[in-house]
Amino acid sequence: MSNHARPLPEPDADSAPYWQGCREHRLLLRRCTDCGGVQFPPGPRCPDCGARTHDWVEASGRGWVFSWIVVHHPVPREVYQDEVPYVVALIELAEGPRLAANIVGCEPAAISAGMAVTVEFEDVTEQITLPRFRPTQPATPT
C-alpha cells in the first residue's frame, strides 16, 4: 500500500490531534474528561455522554481482528489495481474502540477472527502517516 494516488485524509478540527499523533507514530484516542469514555473516530462531542471536554490518551497499539475483508476487485481501478489483493480490517483496540486499517505482514488467508495485531505506522507523505496493523509476534520466552 504505497500508491500515493489513493485518497489521503484531510484532517479537521476534530481529528487534527489524532493525525498529528500518527505523524509522531503514536496512536492517540479522544478521551471524554466528563465520563472517561475513550472513542474512535474523534468527533466534537462524546457519543456516550455528549460532553465536549476531552483530552487525548496514547493507545497501547494492541488489538484484535473484529472483522475483515479482502479486496480483489480494485475500486477505483486506476488507484488500486496494483494493490489488490489487500486486507481491510476492523480492529478492536485493547482500550475498547474500533478502527479500520489495513493488515500487513501476513497472507490474507492466514487472518482469523480474534487474531492479535499490533499497530505500526506508514509515512505516506511528509504530512500524512497512516496507522496499519501487523499480526502480533509471540513474546520471546525468557
Added chain:
Amino acid sequence: MWSLRDKYAIAGVGYTEYSSKSGVTVLDLATRACGNALADAGLGADQVDGVISYTFNDSVPAMAVATGLGLPGARYAVDYQAGGNAANLVIQAAAAAIEAGLAENVLCYRAMNGRSGFRLGGGRELTARGITQHTAPHGWISYPQAMAMWCRRHMIRHGTTSAQLGAVAVTCRDNAALNERAMMRQPITLADHRNARMIVEPFRLLDICLESDGACAVLVTGAERARDLRQRPVYILGAAYGGGPNQGDDLFDAIRWPDHDHNYSRYIADDLWRGAGVGPRDVDVAEIYDCFTYSVIVQLEGFGFCPPGEGGGFVQDGRIARDGELPINTHGGLLSEAYIHGLNHVVEAVEQLRGQAGPRQIDGAEIALTTAGAMTCGSALVLRN
C-alpha cells in the same frame, strides 16, 4: 409507532424500462415513471400536489419533477438525502404529509442512470474528509467493501456460509426468469455462484446487486380516494423507519455499530409489527432489500422470520422460493431485476397484492412486507389488499 393503519393506500405504480444505458436524462426517467403511476391510478396530474424522492446526488429533485409533470399546485415537494434505506420512508412520509393536511395525492419516485451515469459503487467521489478520512485512506471505499465487512462478522458469529448466500442469489434469479422487465433472466445455479469471480471477500460477483438505469414511482393517497380510482387499493397497514443509537456519520459509516452481525431491522421490527397489527407469520410475500445476498439473511432475522443467527439456514432448502414457506423477491430483487434502490420492491408488492404479477403471482397473496436498507438505518412497510 405508526397509527394510520389502513387510512392510506397505494393507488398507482409506474416504472420505466430497466437497462444499463437508458440514453435519456434522469428527469425523463423520473417523469415517465411518475406519468405511468398516474395512468395506472387513473388520476390526472392536476390532482397531484405532493412529490417526494430520495437521492444520493445522482437524481433530479422533486421540484424538477413537479415542474416537468406540469403540476399546477405542488404544495409539498421534498427530497431525502438517502439511498435504499429511504425506499419505504418516502411512502410513510407521503401518508404523514396527507394526514397533516400538507397534500392530498403524493407521488414518490426514485430515478437515476445508475449504470451509464453516476455509479454508486464506483468510488468516484474519492475523498477522505469527514468520516471518510478514517475509511477511504485504507482502501475501504465502495459499498460492496462496506457490506462485506458486515457479512464476514455474521459468518464469524454464526457460521453463515457462502453457499447460503448463494441460495439467495439463485432464488432471486429464478424469480427474475419469470419477469419480463428483469435485467438478468438467465437462471443460475449454486455452482455458478461458487465459481463467480471474487470481488471482495466474502462477496463474489453474484452476491452483489446490479447497477441500473431506470425509475419507479408510487402514488399514495387516502384510502377512500383510492377506492374511487382505477386499481384495487393496496393499503398501508404498517410503516417504520430507524436504526439503533449509533447510526453513524453517513450510510457507509458503522465503526461504532455494536456488532455487524445484525442491522437496522432488529431496531424497527417491533414498531413495524405493532403498528401493522400483524406479525411475520401473516406475511404471504416478502420483498426484502437485497443490495447484497447477505442483506436478505440478516433482515429475515431482524424482522423475526427466524432467530438471530439462523438466517443462513432459513434461506436454504427452498424455504424462500415461490412455493416455499416465505416467497421473497418475486420480481428478482435488486440482485436480478434492477437496482432502483428498493422502490421496485414496492412496485412488485403492489402488483402481487393486486393479483397482477402474471407468471410470478403468489396465489392468494394478501399481506406483503417490503424492506429498504441494509446497514444502520432503514425502513419497512406492511401492505395488504
